[in-house]
Amino acid sequence: MSVADKDAAAPAVASTSPPTPAAEQSPSWRLLLDAKWRWYEFAFWLCAAASFWVFPKKLMLLSEIFILGLLALSIDLVLGFAGLVTLGQGAFFGIGAYAAGLMAQAGMGAFPLSDPLLGLLVAGLVAGLVGFATSFLVLRGSDLTRLMVTLGVALIVEELIVKFKDITGGSDGLQGVLSSPVLGLRSFDLYGYTAFWYSLSVTFVIFLLCRRLIHSNYGLSRLAIKGNPLRARAIGMPVNARLVSIYTISAAIAGISGGLLTQTTQFASPDMAAFHRSADALLILIFGGAGYLYGGLLGAVAFRVMQDFLGNITPQYWLFYVGLVLVLLVLFVRGGIIGLMMVVRDKIFPRDDKDAGGRP
Amino acid sequence: MLTILFDGVAYGMLLFILAVGLCVTLGLMNFVNLAHGAFAMAGGYLTVIMMNRMGISFWWCLPAAFIFSALLGAFLERTLYRRLYDKTHLDQVLFSIGLIFMSMATVDYFMGATQQIVNLPPYLSGRIEILGAQVGVYRLFVIAVCGVLAIGLQFIIARTRFGSQLRASVDDGRVARGLGIDVTRIFSLTFAVGSGLAGLGGALGASILSMDPFFPLKYMIYFLIVIAVGGATTITGPFFASILLGIADVGGKYFVPVIGGFIIYTIMVAVLIFRPEGLFTRGKRK
Numbered sequence: 001m002s003v004a005d006k007d008a009a010a011p012a013v014a015s016t017s018p019p020t021p022a023a024e025q026s027p028s029w030r031l032l033l034d035a036k037w038r039w040y041e042f043a044f045w046l047c048a049a050a051s052f053w054v055f056p057k058k059l060m061l062l063s064e065i066f067i068l069g070l071l072a073l074s075i076d077l078v079l080g081f082a083g084l085v086t087l088g089q090g091a092f093f094g095i096g097a098y099a100a101g102l103m104a105q106a107g108m109g110a111f112p113l114s115d116p117l118l119g120l121l122v123a124g125l126v127a128g129l130v131g132f133a134t135s136f137l138v139l140r141g142s143d144l145t146r147l148m149v150t151l152g153v154a155l156i157v158e159e160l161i162v163k164f165k166d167i168t169g170g171s172d173g174l175q176g177v178l179s180s181p182v183l184g185l186r187s188f189d190l191y192g193y194t195a196f197w198y199s200l201s202v203t204f205v206i207f208l209l210c211r212r213l214i215h216s217n218y219g220l221s222r223l224a225i226k227g228n229p230l231r232a233r234a235i236g237m238p239v240n241a242r243l244v245s246i247y248t249i250s251a252a253i254a255g256i257s258g259g260l261l262t263q264t265t266q267f268a269s270p271d272m273a274a275f276h277r278s279a280d281a282l283l284i285l286i287f288g289g290a291g292y293l294y295g296g297l298l299g300a301v302a303f304r305v306m307q308d309f310l311g312n313i314t315p316q317y318w319l320f321y322v323g324l325v326l327v328l329l330v331l332f333v334r335g336g337i338i339g340l341m342m343v344v345r346d347k348i349f350p351r352d353d354k355d356a357g358g359r360p
Numbered sequence: 361m362l363t364i365l366f367d368g369v370a371y372g373m374l375l376f377i378l379a380v381g382l383c384v385t386l387g388l389m390n391f392v393n394l395a396h397g398a399f400a401m402a403g404g405y406l407t408v409i410m411m412n413r414m415g416i417s418f419w420w421c422l423p424a425a426f427i428f429s430a431l432l433g434a435f436l437e438r439t440l441y442r443r444l445y446d447k448t449h450l451d452q453v454l455f456s457i458g459l460i461f462m463s464m465a466t467v468d469y470f471m472g473a474t475q476q477i478v479n480l481p482p483y484l485s486g487r488i489e490i491l492g493a494q495v496g497v498y499r500l501f502v503i504a505v506c507g508v509l510a511i512g513l514q515f516i517i518a519r520t521r522f523g524s525q526l527r528a529s530v531d532d533g534r535v536a537r538g539l540g541i542d543v544t545r546i547f548s549l550t551f552a553v554g555s556g557l558a559g560l561g562g563a564l565g566a567s568i569l570s571m572d573p574f575f576p577l578k579y580m581i582y583f584l585i586v587i588a589v590g591g592a593t594t595i596t597g598p599f600f601a602s603i604l605l606g607i608a609d610v611g612g613k614y615f616v617p618v619i620g621g622f623i624i625y626t627i628m629v630a631v632l633i634f635r636p637e638g639l640f641t642r643g644k645r646k
Contacts, residue, residue, distance in 0.1 A: 085450045137633055143449040144392055145632050148584050152629040155581060159622045275577065279457055286454055317469050323461030330455040331443060 044294065045204065052196055059192035060264075063199035065304045067260045070203045072285040072296025073210060074253035079282075080291035081214060082246045083226030085143050087278050088150030089254050091157040094273025095130055096123035096255025098161060101174040101268040116179040116263050120202065123259030124252040130157075131251020135244040151275070158273040173269030177262055188264065195264035202260055203297075206253055211293055213249070222246055283326055289338030298337050363494050364614050365607060370499035372606020373506035374568065376599050378561035378579065379586040380513065381433075381554015383598045386587060387530045389445055389547050392452045395459035396558055396583055397576030403429045403559025404566040404575065405467060408476040418481050422505075422563050429559020434552035441551070460576045468573040478567040502564055509557070510599055517595060526550065530593060582609075585628045 051062055071093055078084045100119040107114030137149050161168050168174065179188060188194045213219050224232045225239050233239045262268040271277070280303070288299025306325075310318035333340055382396040403425035410416040410424060436459075444452050484498045517523035528536040529543045537543050562571070569579070582605065590601030605624060612623050 079450075085453075087453070137629065140633060144386075147392070147449065147453060148588055149629055149632050151581070151584070152625050152632070155625045156622060156629070159625065163622065275581075282454070283457070316473075317465045319461045320465030320469070323458040323463075323465065326458030326461065327440070327455055330447070330451050330458065331440075 041294075044297070048200060048204075059196040061304060061308065063192055063195040063264050064261070065300045066199040066203040066297075067257050067264070068281065068284055068304065069297035069300035070206060070257035070260070071254055071281045072288065072299055073207065073293070074250045074257065074296075075281055075285050076290060076293070076296050077210065077213075077250040077253070078247055079285065080295065081219065081226065082222045082243060083229075084138055084243065084247065085146050086138070086150040087147050087275075087282065088152075088154035089250075089281055090273050090275065090277035091134075091150075091154035092127040092131055092251040092254035093258035093261075093277060093281070094154075094157055094161060094270070096127040096258030097262040097268045097272045098168055098174070098258075099123040099126040099255065100259030101177045101262040102167070104177045104179045104263065105174065114179050116198065119179060119263060120256050120259045123262075124256040127255020127258070128248050128252030131255075132244065132248040135247035135251075138247060139240055139243060151278070154273060154275065154278055158270055158275075161270045161273055168270070171270055173267060173271075174262070175267055177266045177268060179263050179266075188266065192264070199260050199264060202256070206256065207293070207297075210253070214293060218242075283322070285336075286326070286329060287336050289336035291335070292338045295336060295338055302337055364611055366495050367499060368607030368610035369603060370496075370502045370606070371568070371610055372603035373503050373510070374561055374565045375582055375586060375606055376602035377506050377509060377564070378558050379583040379602060380595055380598055381551070381557050382583050383587055383590065383595065384526075384530070384550050385547070385554055387593050388526070388533070388543075388550060391441070391445060392449055392456065393441070394453055394456035394580055395463065395576060396456075396555075397579045398460055398463035399429045399433055399555040400558040400562035400565075400579070401463060401467060401571070401573075401575040402432055402562065404562030404569075404571045405471060405476070406559070407563040407566050408471075408478055408571060411478060412476075418484070422560060425563035426556040426560040429562070430552045430556030432559075433555025434548065437548055437551045460580070463576060464573045471573075473573055475570050475572040476566070478571070480567055498567065502568070505564060509560075510595075513595055522546070522549075581625075585624060588628050588632050 048066070052059070055062060071089065074092075075086065075089050078086055100116075100123040103119045103122050104114045104116075134150075134153050137153070138146050162171050164170075188198075221232070221237055221242060224237065225242055229239050258272060261272065284299040284303045285296050286299070287302050288295035288297065306321070307318060310321050314320075329336065335342070378400050379396070381399075382393060385391055385393055385396075406425050406428050407418075407421040410421045411418060440455075440459075444455055480498055484501055485496075487494050487496050488500075517526060525536070525541045526546055528539070529541060529546055533543050562575075565571075569575070585605055586598050586601045589605065590598035608624055608627070616623075
């Protein structure tokens with residue numbers, strides 16, 4: 001990372017003066033151009049914060065959206081930016097959820113051990129460790145093998161959670177997980193005030209980190225690996241090491257999102273590592289648009305709003321429409337919501353530069 | 361002990377019938393159809409409806425389930441699946457997960473979420489004693505039917521013209537096409553027969569496996585294990601894989617209920633890591 005930072009920082013000095021055409025062509029200049037904050041990014045996060053006052057009754061739902069978005073973002077890192085397919089992100093989500101839950105329970109809701117931020121840190125570390133250990137499994141084989149291996153790992157994790165009753169509470173899960181007040185200031189309340197701001201800020205901070213990561217040389221190298229692993233290797237990229245590291249980072253983020261869910265809902269269950277969790281998260285990402293930083297977050301909004309809306313009309317059968325949307329997305333729409341928005345934008349404002357707006 | 365072995369074999373046979381279509385389509389078109397279980401569910405539910413609501417004999421249900429699922433499979437293959445052959449595995453997986461969700465909700469809508477119970481004809485229920493082991497008559501029946509089917513399939517694939525065309529297409533689709541074999545037609549036919557077999561398996565298994573809207577999701581992983589262990593290039597591979605899996609699953613649940621499903625998942629991951637082509641494959645493909 002330090003090398004990448006240095007490289008990215010160098011043209012930052014030059015950027016005060018107008019760039020020469022040659023500099024404009026250079027990869028580091030492109031990185032910098034991509035990394036600029038755009039108006040819709042500010043708009044997105046302002047909307048996210050403003051939803052606190054717009055939907056004061058739905059704060060728990062909103063914080064769940066942030067958490068789901070974070071989970072989808074973690075999948076995006078491996079799928080959208082490194083081209084590794086995974087059906088087992090739920091495993092890390094569940095591990096993080098239980099790690100945070102057990103930490104909080106061990107501390108009996110008092111400061112040192114039950115501190116939510118410490119819990120998240122541990123959740124991220126534990127999930128990251130498991131991610132690191134299993135990352136070597138996904139290096140081998142084809143996409144299909146990867147799908148099955150990640151799915152198998154997730155099933156094993158779920159099975160372990162159910163079987164180790166003494167620690168995890170079996171299928172009943174961990175109930176009444178109490179965390180100490182966030183930063184020692186506010187404890188989690190029934191209405192979700194704290195949960196909202198807490199999930200929003202954690203999601204935002206991690207989003208910033210991911211954004212920085214994507215726009216570093218490191219991030220660019222992963223795009224290259226996604227594009228053509230063989231050529232990336234040929235120009236001297238440590239492909240496997242990069243894949244291992246990104247898988248580990250993604251697992252850690254998934255773990256943190258799991259920890260967030262446990263802390264805000266004060267509950268953890270084996271369901272959190274179940275197959276449908278992984279499938280939902282993948283679906284959310286595809287909804288939003290894989291390969292875009294905002295894909296997961298937008299997808300989470302769309303998914304939960306749709307779930308809420310359809311749940312009111314047909315409480316039992318909304319799954320049907322989820323399936324239908326998924327099928328239609330695969331058949332007709334590439335790139336999910338963001339892909340759709342970009343098609344519309346290109347129709348309205350045809351332009352020839354390749355400065356892809358929605359791209360991170 | 362023998363009873364467990366026997367139950368395991370019956371279970372494995374059933375798994376084979378359910379999964380064989382998936383194996384062949386995967387090998388043939390490199391198409392990942394996770395929704396394969398939905399066809400089995402269609403067959404199973406058709407049996408439930410025909411027997412419990414209309415009072416039609418069990419014997420008619422089996423061919424009906426086969427034909428219904430085969431037609432359903434052929435229809436979906438023509439209209440939807442066809443568009444996805446040249447897409448990535450991820451797209452195929454998402455698409456078939458979407459189909460699973462839709463099938464689950466549809467079944468839930470028409471039949472309710474509760475588990476369906478099939479009342480077998482009396483001469484197929486009960487137990488008899490063979491070699492000192494208590495054996496369910498119905499399980500014996502399942503083994504017989506599936507055994508005949510497996511031998512029939514092996515015969516078709518090994519001895520007939522269609523079988524050799526199929527094997528050629530699986531081994532190398534492009535060359536087979538170049539030789540004038542209509543791979544697309546073979547695939548449509550295979551897909552339909554595979555779906556039909558899944559439907560038949562669902563009908564046979566309606567009373568052994570639990571038939572509820574979650575069926576496709578629950579058994580998806582078993583199908584994947586069969587493929588992972590058995591490989592997708594032959595049908596003997598999946599056959600032995602299914603039997604092994606059946607015995608391991610039944611035995612595991614009986615002797616060491618604490619770890620239960622843990623063993624088979626671990627085996628699957630291990631096999632995928634060390635023999636990504638499956639345990640029973642003849643050498644490497646390409």
